Amino acid sequence: MNSSLFRRFLTSLLLVASGLSAHASNALAGVPSSFGFQAVSETALLGSPVSGAAGAVGPAHVFSMQETEVHVQTKDGASVLRQKLDVWWQALNPAFAAADVSQPHVIYDSSSQRWIAIAAARVVPDSAWDARTFALLVAVSQGSDPTGAWRSWRFDMAAIGSSTFTPSIQSLTLGYNKKWIAVGAFVLDTNYRTSVHRTLVFPKAAALAGQAIVPRIFEDDASTSITPVQTFDANEERLYLVQSWNSNVKGSGYLRVTAIQGAVGAESLVEVGYPKAPAWAANDNDTDSFYGNAPQLGGTDLIATYDDRVQTAVFRDGSLWVAQTVFLPAANPNRSSVQWWRVAASSAEVQQRGLIDDETGARSHAFPSLAVNGDEEIFIGYNAFSATSYAGAYGKMFVPSNGGGYAPMPEVVIKSGEAYFLKHAQVNPWGPNTVSCLDPSDGDRFWSLQQYSVPLADTTGAWATWWGTASAPNLSVNSLDAWRAFHELPGDGALDLDSGSDQVSNLVKYALNIAPNSGDLTRSGAVPLANPDGTTLAELSGLPAARKESSGRFSLTYLRRKAVNSPGVSYQVQFSDTPGRWVTNPAATEHVLSIDPIWERVKVTDSFSVAEKKSRFLQLKVNVSEEFSGGF
CATH class of the missing domain: 2.60.40.10 (Immunoglobulins)
Structure with a gap:
């Protein structure tokens, strides 16, 4: 030619x-998670009315820390260390030996290559209720192997802060940046009459070195849940805090963003702003179902989805990425949904916002956790509930679109529910946490730890937790x-x-x-x-x-x-x-x-x-x- x-x-x-x-x-079809394995399962001898999911991923291990036990596994699911929760904490420090441990959290800080864990401890469990003493337990690993040595501290809640009552810890949150480790603790007096939220700010360098640490404490008697962010920027000076502020003021709902700043030991708390969105309800307004109205296959007992507290927040690329459960429509909610935000950290200006929602009300979504990779792709893990399925674990990825917004990818099935779930006819608790995080060894691989329902002999349902993974390439625009x-x-x-x-x-x-x-x-x-x-x-x-x-x-x-x-x-x-x-x-x-x-x-x-x-x-x-x- x-x-x-x-x-x-x-x-x-x-x-x-x-x-x-x-x-x-318009619906995006569900696809299975690329890989997964069980973390912890409730048993007849080792049970809890509620577990949620607490865990993190390190270079070589996944570490789950439930109300019942801790479990360290390799990334292919092989068991490395498994202990009851109390036993694990007591092994760190003899001072914890009398403690009844609950509400654990653990994260992996890739910048320092350390694990950070916290928990609440009821120190005198057999005494009368109004005389019980609660403490905050804090631990930091000495390396990237969670089965290695740890350093730990105990802080009696009655001995710190300005409150004069005997406080019981109701909920905990955990975050960090390059200078501080921050713990949010909502405490209530043992007679349920007085409450206060405490943000405890610890010097990070001293904690990593195993030195004595004394928290700087900021108290707020008008708040119940304030979440410190996990900071993925080694140069960020501020440690931001995020909370749900008011769900419906003249048709608009608000978050509140504050920040810890200043020198270590001389920290101050400053207001940043109030991100705004269309109104939502803070709960489902149905006191009989205890802040939840989520259906399930096999019966009419509803599962509690609680309230609109901020359950996860991270800082990356100058933005705060936040996820929470909300209830819609605001005036008369018939479902729970997941709401996520991207907010400019310096000004609290809303940059992006989205929902995972079923407008028909047939399916509820709740307990979100969120992770963001270096390409600003978002992965959100959450539980979903409907009358046609058992309570299960799911995920969805949102990727930046050419038009400047975010496009939703197909829903990922982390683990389908397997059984009807009933713990109490009036208060049927679930969660209240899931975990989503980025693999520190693979910037495109997301992990999610979530609760799902399982059958258990002689019960009306039990829970288990499951590690699932999904990678950014596998969730690309492939349909x-x-x-x-x-x-x-x-x-x-x-x-x-x-x-x-x-x-x-x-x-x-x-x-x-x-x-x-x-x-x-x-x-x-x-x-x-x-x-x-x-x-x-x-x-x-x-x-x-x-x-x-x-x-x-x-x-x-x-x-x-x-x-x-x-x-x-x-x-x-x-x-x-x-x-x-x-x-x-x-x-x-x-x-x-x-x-x-x-x-x-x-x-x-x-x-x-x-x-x-x-x-x-x-x-x-x-x-x-x-x-x-x-x-x-």
Whole structure:
């Protein structure tokens, strides 16, 4: 073939999309978590009316710390250390030997490569209720191995702070930055008449060194839950605190953001601002169900989803990322939902906000936890409840979209519930915590620890906790629904065959990792991919590349979504001696190179050489897969 004919071949390369894409469902289908294993399960001998999920992930281990026991495992689920909660804490310090330990929390601080754990301790468990003494236990590991040595401290709550009553610890929260470890403690007098929230701020360097530490205490008698953030910025001077402030003031709801600042030992608390959003209810306004109205399969007993306290907050890239349970609609709620925020830390200005919500009220979502990676992709773990399923564990990822907002990815099933759950006819407690965190050894891998319902002999249901993982590449825009959402296209497929000014349909662009409408045909605008074997293609996205091989045969190289992921499209290379009379060539050879879990690069080489054919044309045909026919 002469050079002019080869140029004509290149310019005659055709891409055709066949099959209409109409009436797509807006719902994103659930997909299973890529990997997971059980952390802790309630047993007849080792039970608790409520557990929640407390845990963290380190370089080589996952560490769960429940009301009943602690469990250190490898990242493939093998058990390394398993002890009752009391026994683990008592082994750290003989002073804890008389303690009845509860409400544990543990985090991994990747900047110092240390684990930080806290818990409440009822120090004199057998005395009369109004004489019981509560203490805060704090422990810091001496390295990244949670089975190694720890340093620990005990702080009697009656001996610190300005309150004169005997306080019992009702709830705890935990956060940190480069200078401080902060604990939020809501304390109530043993007669339930007086309460105060204490934020205890400990010098981090002294704690890491195992020295004596004395907390700086900030008290607030108007608040019940204030959450210190986990700070993923080694240079951030402030330690921020976030709380739900008022759920409905003239149609708007508010968070409150404050900050600890100043020198270590001379800290001050400053107001930052009050992020604002459309109103929600602080609970479901139904006192009979104790702040919860979540249905479940198998009966009419409802599961408590409590209130709108902020359950997780992190600092990254100058923003606060926050998640909470809310109740909707605000005036007369019929469901609990997950609300997440991105807030500018310096000004408390709302940058993004979203919901995980079922407007029909059939499904409730609650107890969210949140993690954010370096690409500002968000993973939220949560529990979901409905009359058609047992209480289970789920997750959803939100990724930055081209339009500047966030696009939801398909829901991930962390662990499906397995049994009806009833602990008390009036107060049927669940949670109240889940855990989501980023793997410190893999910046694209998220972990989530959550509670789910399990059967237990001679009971009306029990709980267990499950570690699940999901990675950012595996949650990429790997379905047509998700791709539409990512690029802010209509969910019903109305623009799938639109080509803008570049004459390439959006359906073909989805198939070839190209931005929609009049996007750059050489780049995806979303997922740049590596070029693993060094061909002349600068980047694995864009239109197919045709070239004449040294054998004298022509080849077509293109990017393909892997069929194992059911992307909804199929690909076919066709040949012709005359444009318009296209056929497949069974004798053509295909070479496939795997790129990642979603993408592969395909090179199809014709069986005829230039010497055998005076003219030769190739095209790539993209089809809507048969199983989706009429479903988009």
